[in-house]
Amino acid sequence: MVKRTADQWWRLLQSVPDPEIPVLNVVEMGIVREVIPDQSRVLIKITPTYMGCPAMDAISDDIQEKLREPAQQEGLSVDVELVYAPAWTTDWLTEGAQQKLEDYGIAPPGKTADKRTLQGEAPMVRCPRCKASNTEMVSLFGSTACKAHYRCNACSEPFDHFKCI
Amino acid sequence: MSPRFEYLLRLGDDALILGQQLGFWTGHGPVLEEDIALTNIGLDQIGQSRAWLSMAGKEEGQGRDEDRLAFHRDQHEFRNALLTERPNGHFGDTIARQFLFDAYAVPLHDALSRSRDPEIAAIAKKCAKESAYHLKHSRGWMVRLGDGTEESHGKIQQSLNGLLPYVGDLFVSDASSQTAQEEGWGVDLATLRPQWESNLESALTESGLERPKATPEQLGGRLGRHTEQLSFLLAEMQVLPRTHPEAKW
Numbered sequence: 001m002v003k004r005t006a007d008q009w010w011r012l013l014q015s016v017p018d019p020e021i022p023v024l025n026v027v028e029m030g031i032v033r034e035v036i037p038d039q040s041r042v043l044i045k046i047t048p049t050y051m052g053c054p055a056m057d058a059i060s061d062d063i064q065e066k067l068r069e070p071a072q073q074e075g076l077s078v079d080v081e082l083v084y085a086p087a088w089t090t091d092w093l094t095e096g097a098q099q100k101l102e103d104y105g106i107a108p109p110g111k112t113a114d115k116r117t118l119q120g121e122a123p124m125v126r127c128p129r130c131k132a133s134n135t136e137m138v139s140l141f142g143s144t145a146c147k148a149h150y151r152c153n154a155c156s157e158p159f160d161h162f163k164c165i
Numbered sequence: 166m167s168p169r170f171e172y173l174l175r176l177g178d179d180a181l182i183l184g185q186q187l188g189f190w191t192g193h194g195p196v197l198e199e200d201i202a203l204t205n206i207g208l209d210q211i212g213q214s215r216a217w218l219s220m221a222g223k224e225e226g227q228g229r230d231e232d233r234l235a236f237h238r239d240q241h242e243f244r245n246a247l248l249t250e251r252p253n254g255h256f257g258d259t260i261a262r263q264f265l266f267d268a269y270a271v272p273l274h275d276a277l278s279r280s281r282d283p284e285i286a287a288i289a290k291k292c293a294k295e296s297a298y299h300l301k302h303s304r305g306w307m308v309r310l311g312d313g314t315e316e317s318h319g320k321i322q323q324s325l326n327g328l329l330p331y332v333g334d335l336f337v338s339d340a341s342s343q344t345a346q347e348e349g350w351g352v353d354l355a356t357l358r359p360q361w362e363s364n365l366e367s368a369l370t371e372s373g374l375e376r377p378k379a380t381p382e383q384l385g386g387r388l389g390r391h392t393e394q395l396s397f398l399l400a401e402m403q404v405l406p407r408t409h410p411e412a413k414w
């Protein structure tokens with residue numbers, strides 16, 4: 001049996017959706033940091049978006065579930081390890097992920113290089129529905145820790161904004 | 166108890182007790198957005214606590230994990246600052262307590278992110294991003310209430326007056342705190358006071374609130390000497406895992 005390369009494991013991980021934002025997978029979210037296959041196991045290092053992210057256990061289980069069978073074929077076990085360093089940042093969302101988020105109805109985060117965005121003072125958050133820039137923040141804390149709650153003044157729809165961290 | 170275990174317990178217990186308190190707001194917030202905000206902040210605190218306590222457990226080397234430390238210690242073994250166990254009271258009380266803590270947490274996490282210990286630095290960097298949002302939220306409300314109606318101003322001033330005597334624990338400098346500084350893996354917590362003061366002063370100026378005359382500081386949390394409020398909180402938090410110690414869910 002030919003052993004899978006790290007790249008091939010990465011590709012398999014792309015079929016594991018984020019439990020809270022199912023339109024993105026865990027690789028697009030930037031949660032998967034390292035994939036290290038060796039003689040006895042494949043080690044997946046993941047990092048939390050937020051310290052209290054309640055989805056981390058679910059993500060770990062989902063990865064186990066998805067990789068268990070392919071790993072068994074090679075006689076490997078699957079180990080998922082939680083790491084904190086370096087700290088997750090919204091800059092790790094892949095380019096495609098930004099667009100997927102907007103299509104899904106979540107205004108994507110700005111880049112952390114803009115310090116104003118990092119302070120939660122996003123200079124401009126575009127409405128994911130009508131694309132108007134005339135929007136206002138309702139609350140810094142939205143439906144999950146990683147999102148803020150916004151309102152569009154053009155189409156009156158409320159929407160989530162993925163906070164920049 | 167090693168200085169490092171002691172230090173990590175303080176970090177973990179502050180976050181745990183605050184997180185548990187904020188959790189009580191679930192379904193009780195004055196408006197939906199604030200209900201969600203307070204519980205989200207609570208969740209962040211619990212997450213931070215989990216990281217510090219897990220590290221504390223490893224440091225101690227007795228096989229206690231973060232759950233064991235959270236649910237199977239008694240009141241005198243908790244090291245949280247007295248400020249964090251002040252009652253939730255009304256919304257203004259909770260906001261003032263959170264603000265006084267956030268104004269400390271921001272410089273704390275900033276300093277710890279330069280720790281010589283890579284694991285402490287990593288956790289602190291993560292916490293720093295979150296506490297910046299927390300401070301923005303609680304400070305925003307201090308200004309809004311202080312600069313609001315006569316009633317909101319009066320209430321938040323009273324909350325502040327009642328809580329200020331309890332901040333002293335945050336800045337206690339003792340063997341644990343000094344060892345952290347000397348060995349470079351932590352910061353002497355007393356050194357954070359000037360930054361906390363300047364966070365406080367700027368919010369007071371903007372909100373039109375006044376600093377009450379200095380009253381004697383209430384200390385003891387870092388030594389395990391707590392107020393009655395903590396026993397109620399622990400009873401609620403610990404009853405389930407203590408009734409079913411081996412339960413999994």
Ligand SMILES: [Zn+2]
Pocket residue numbers: 127128129130131132152153154155156157
């Ligand atoms: Zn719109």
